[in-house]
Amino acid sequence: xxxxxxxxxxAATATEMTSDCHAVEAALHLPQRRSAAEVxxxxxxxxxxxxxxxxxxxxxxxxxxxxxxxxxKLAAALxxxxx
Numbered sequence: 467x468x469x470x471x472x473x474x475x476x477a478a479t480a481t482e483m484t485s486d487c488h489a490v491e492a493a494l495h496l497p498q499r500r501s502a503a504e505v506x507x508x509x510x511x512x513x514x515x516x517x518x519x520x521x522x523x524x525x526x527x528x529x530x531x532x533x534x535x536x537x538x539k540l541a542a543a544l545x546x547x548x549x
Contacts, residue, residue, distance in 0.1 A: 478486070
């Protein structure tokens, strides 16, 4: 029986990956994550959104998408139609 090396490295353990994530968070000065219980308790304190018809927006405009000149040239070069 011969040993053949795999084309990929085995995944690290969950503990190693977790410690790597914490190290990256600290290096990037990311805010500390809140636990699921903290997120749920904060959501309980917020009022529920209104379902009354009067409180809903009457007219919702669609966002306009602007195509830059560079994107138009690229689309023309790729034979895409921008309508």
